[in-house]
Amino acid sequence: MVAELSSSNDFLRAAKADYKYGFHMEEADYTFKSAKGLTRDIVTRISKMKNEPEWMLKTRLRALDIFLKKPMPRWGNSKMLDDIDFENIHYFVRATDIQGRDWDEVPENIKKTFDRLGIPEAERKFLAGVTAQYESEVVYHSIREDLVKQGVIFLDMDTALREHEDVVRKYFGTIIPSADNKFAALNTAVWSGGSFVLVPKGVKVEIPLQAYFRINTENMGQFERTLIIAEEGSYVHYIEGCTAPTYSSDSLHSAVVELIAQPGSHIRYTTIQNWSNNVYNLVTKRAVAYENAKVEWVDGNLGSKLTMKYPSIYLMGKGAHGEVLSIAFAGAGQHQDAGAKMVHFAPDTSSIIVSKSISKDGGRTTYRGLIKAYPGATNVKSSVRCDALLMDENSRSDTYPTMEIDEKFATIEHEATVSKVGEDQLFYLMSRGLTKEEATTMIVNGFFEPFTKELPLEYAVELNRLIAMNMEGSVG
Amino acid sequence: MATKAILEIRNLHVAVDGKEILKGVDLTVNAGEVHALMGRNGSGKSTLSYTLMGHPRYEVTEGEVFYHGQNLLELTTDERSRAGMYLAFQYPVAIPGVSVSNFLRTTVKGRRGGDLPVKEFRKELKQLMANLSIKDEFLSRYVNDGFSGGEKKKLEILQMALLKPELALLDETDSGLDIDALRTVAEGINTLKTADRAILLITHYQRMLDYVTPNFVHVMQGGRIVKSGDSDLARELEAHGYDQIAPELAGSAL
Numbered sequence: 001m002v003a004e005l006s007s008s009n010d011f012l013r014a015a016k017a018d019y020k021y022g023f024h025m026e027e028a029d030y031t032f033k034s035a036k037g038l039t040r041d042i043v044t045r046i047s048k049m050k051n052e053p054e055w056m057l058k059t060r061l062r063a064l065d066i067f068l069k070k071p072m073p074r075w076g077n078s079k080m081l082d083d084i085d086f087e088n089i090h091y092f093v094r095a096t097d098i099q100g101r102d103w104d105e106v107p108e109n110i111k112k113t114f115d116r117l118g119i120p121e122a123e124r125k126f127l128a129g130v131t132a133q134y135e136s137e138v139v140y141h142s143i144r145e146d147l148v149k150q151g152v153i154f155l156d157m158d159t160a161l162r163e164h165e166d167v168v169r170k171y172f173g174t175i176i177p178s179a180d181n182k183f184a185a186l187n188t189a190v191w192s193g194g195s196f197v198l199v200p201k202g203v204k205v206e207i208p209l210q211a212y213f214r215i216n217t218e219n220m221g222q223f224e225r226t227l228i229i230a231e232e233g234s235y236v237h238y239i240e241g242c243t244a245p246t247y248s249s250d251s252l253h254s255a256v257v258e259l260i261a262q263p264g265s266h267i268r269y270t271t272i273q274n275w276s277n278n279v280y281n282l283v284t285k286r287a288v289a290y291e292n293a294k295v296e297w298v299d300g301n302l303g304s305k306l307t308m309k310y311p312s313i314y315l316m317g318k319g320a321h322g323e324v325l326s327i328a329f330a331g332a333g334q335h336q337d338a339g340a341k342m343v344h345f346a347p348d349t350s351s352i353i354v355s356k357s358i359s360k361d362g363g364r365t366t367y368r369g370l371i372k373a374y375p376g377a378t379n380v381k382s383s384v385r386c387d388a389l390l391m392d393e394n395s396r397s398d399t400y401p402t403m404e405i406d407e408k409f410a411t412i413e414h415e416a417t418v419s420k421v422g423e424d425q426l427f428y429l430m431s432r433g434l435t436k437e438e439a440t441t442m443i444v445n446g447f448f449e450p451f452t453k454e455l456p457l458e459y460a461v462e463l464n465r466l467i468a469m470n471m472e473g474s475v476g
Numbered sequence: 477m478a479t480k481a482i483l484e485i486r487n488l489h490v491a492v493d494g495k496e497i498l499k500g501v502d503l504t505v506n507a508g509e510v511h512a513l514m515g516r517n518g519s520g521k522s523t524l525s526y527t528l529m530g531h532p533r534y535e536v537t538e539g540e541v542f543y544h545g546q547n548l549l550e551l552t553t554d555e556r557s558r559a560g561m562y563l564a565f566q567y568p569v570a571i572p573g574v575s576v577s578n579f580l581r582t583t584v585k586g587r588r589g590g591d592l593p594v595k596e597f598r599k600e601l602k603q604l605m606a607n608l609s610i611k612d613e614f615l616s617r618y619v620n621d622g623f624s625g626g627e628k629k630k631l632e633i634l635q636m637a638l639l640k641p642e643l644a645l646l647d648e649t650d651s652g653l654d655i656d657a658l659r660t661v662a663e664g665i666n667t668l669k670t671a672d673r674a675i676l677l678i679t680h681y682q683r684m685l686d687y688v689t690p691n692f693v694h695v696m697q698g699g700r701i702v703k704s705g706d707s708d709l710a711r712e713l714e715a716h717g718y719d720q721i722a723p724e725l726a727g728s729a730l
Contacts, residue, residue, distance in 0.1 A: 422569075423532060423533065424569050425569050425570075425571060427529075427531050427532070427553060427569075428565065428568065428569035428571070429571070429583075430552070430553040430554040430557065431529050431530075431553050431554075431556075431557055431562075431563050431565075432557055432583040432586075432587075432635065432639070433554050433557035433558045433583055433586045433587050433639075434554055434582070434583065434586060435554050436552075436554070438582075438586070439554075442571065442574055442579075442582065443571060443574075445573065445574070446571050446572055446573025446574035446618070447572070447573055448573070449572075449573030449574070450573065
């Protein structure tokens with residue numbers, strides 16, 4: 001097998017020279033690549049190729065009907081959404097029949113990709129388990145033996161459906177039904193890959209589990225499906241990262257992630273989204289938190305063309321707590337439309353949203369959030385803080401906070417700021433010998449610090465490096 | 477005393493937003509010298525310090541400035557810093573999210589070049605902090621964010637001690653300090669007084685000059701230096717006020 005690194009589209013490379021993940025591999029040896037376009041046949045074929053039970057095929061086909069019927073959202077960035085050509089996308093691509101348990105079992109060119117992305121190295125250093133998805137399916141999977149012994153299940157979703165069908169059937173689509181929104185329907189129809197995590201009662205997984213998602217093919221659609229169940233009193237930290245080659249035409253990433261935090265459990269879900277700038281990233285993420293459970297979405301959006309993503313937490317049980325801590329970075333041609341939803345159903349529930357965004361070179365960021373407290377949710381506490389930093393006059397930031405509080409005695413705080421990188425801050429740092437670029441990077445890193453400090457050290461270092469790369473050559 | 481000129485300012489005119497603030501400043505500072513620049517608010521003292529450090533809002537409309545014989549006005553702010561200039565700000569700027577320790581390490585590393593051995597740097601830093609009566613917890617706070625006036629001034633002096641500039645411009649470093657802090661800060665400044673360095677102290681008041689003795693004192697008014705003398709001039713000013721010392725200019729100019 002010959003692995004070749006082809007150079008990506010030169011124009012885009014020049015425009016986004018700092019995106020170092022824009023390379024792609026030859027795909028001569030792929031097992032299967034569906035023709036472009038979405039049909040009942042394709043959906044049926046995906047299900048058959050995976051030897052799925054009948055109920056899943058039915059679920060998929062129902063979802064397809066919903067997807068086809070539902071209109072495109074008329075909010076967010078309608079213009080960009082309308083540009084998606086659903087007929088120009090490969091909905092299922094199987095790069096290899098093999099799922100390696102050892103990197104040596106993974107086909108050479110795919111292994112090379114993940115080597116370049118630093119995944120095996122990260123795994124050796126500080127991860128308890130890894131799944132690596134390449135195109136539509138997971139090509140590598142590992143979990144530490146001691147976790148297996150404690151009953152922790154960490155599998156790709158396809159394998160989980162085969163090996164733990166009852167559990168998957170019990171929870172699949174219960175948090176995010178296919179009719180939730182057009183893209184949740186699309187995902188349910190053509191889902192493939194993603195992670196399944198089950199942490200048994202009382203088990204604390206102290207070291208993070210990581211999933212890495214890589215798109216390689218042009219005009220690819222990646223639709224992973226993730227379900228995490230934390231049983232009573234358990235803890236898990238799940239991290240996902242994603243990148244794609246830079247192409248001149250668009251790809252689509254539309255995931256569905258469902259989290260279930262049973263009483264007293266704690267789930268932290270960290271995302272570093274760094275898609276290339278030709279990827280639509282339209283993701284539905286929702287968690288339910290039962291009594292005294294805690295859910296945290298730590299959500300970093302650096303890449304993609306258009307991201308629309310609003311991680312939600314439904315606080316179902318007394319004393320449940322939810323946090324969304326997100327950053328968004330939008331450069332030229334990018335729109336990060338992100339936010340959070342906290343829905344309080346029970347008394348004494350609390351939530352915190354911190355959103356930080358940076359727009360530069362005409363990039364656009366939007367915060368869109370909801371705080372909702374239903375009758376009976378007494379003594380709710382919620383605080384929302386949105387800070388936007390504009391790097392130049394051409395960039396844009398908007399905030400759309402919604403509060404619907406149907407219960408008295410709630411404590412709700414909301415604070416929003418928009419600022420510009422100040423001449424005086426730059427002057428102060430430059431008077432200490434930092435170049436304008438270094439000074440800007442320091443200000444930006446400081447702005448993102450509340451987010452960065454929540455990441456494992458290795459990721460924090462990587463994120464700061466990514467930000468520095470995004471700042472290069474950008475300061476005139 | 478050495479007579480090598482570090483800074484030469486000739487007929488410097490500076491405008492901010494089109495309004496002329498400096499109207500022909502001449503000043504030469506030689507190695508080994510401490511100069512005090514005194515004057516009322518609005519006399520142009522801070523404008524001079526910002527201009528020398530290259531703030532983009534301060535436009536030089538006429539005149540020349542040489543630093544070690546080199547045209548200073550051609551250099552960007554960071555180049556001036558790396559050439560050995562330092563400005564202790566009257567109003568230091570907050571950089572939220574950036575810890576003092578990270579900030580100091582980054583700036584000192586940038587200045588000294590190459591690797592900065594962590595252990596040695598830490599040792600040096602701890603010593604300087606002890607000299608300035610700065611507590612350890614200071615390092616994990618964000619740069620000037622929520623600092624008291626005195627804390628800000630101490631951080632300016634700490635940075636100066638680490639960066640060891642050849643030409644230090646101290647803009648109202650004494651303001652907002654209580655007497656103990658003033659003494660501590662003055663000691664910090666005095667350790668920088670060596671034969672190959674120079675200091676330009678900008679101040680309203682005599683009190684700093686009780687601790688840092690200047691070789692020359694200049695009085696600024698209406699965008700010009702109107703009177704120069706030795707350290708006695710500062711005491712005269714303290715005793716008699718600006719009106720008597722430079723009566724011909726009182727209330728005019730600006």
